[in-house]
Amino acid sequence: MASKLTDIKEKFQTLLDETKAKMEQSRERAKASAEESKEKMSGQLDKVKSYFEDARARAMDKKEEMQASVAEYKADRNAKRAAKRAERAEDYALACIQMVEAALVEADYAIAEAIVAAAEAEELS
Numbered sequence: 001m002a003s004k005l006t007d008i009k010e011k012f013q014t015l016l017d018e019t020k021a022k023m024e025q026s027r028e029r030a031k032a033s034a035e036e037s038k039e040k041m042s043g044q045l046d047k048v049k050s051y052f053e054d055a056r057a058r059a060m061d062k063k064e065e066m067q068a069s070v071a072e073y074k075a076d077r078n079a080k081r082a083a084k085r086a087e088r089a090e091d092y093a094l095a096c097i098q099m100v101e102a103a104l105v106e107a108d109y110a111i112a113e114a115i116v117a118a119a120e121a122e123e124l125s
Helices: 002-124
Strands: none
């Protein structure tokens, strides 16, 4: 009976040792797998960060392009406004000159009429 107990004890001890060894192997594999997963995730995280940095840089470039486009549009619009204003001022100046010319012609007629009226008045006196 003691021999049977010793055999059973040895079998259980062997099973226990095998189980401990398997458990240690599993622990090592899990640890290695965790490290591998951590490295993969770290690599993927770096890729994601790089992607977002690139996307952010592209967005900033696009923003600068849009701001430059808006500034160019405003400058063009202001230049067109200034050109129209200059054209209107030139038209107004020409109209004023025409009015002055007309006033000079009218003044010539008035002077001529005054001379004729003065001459008639002198003849009648």
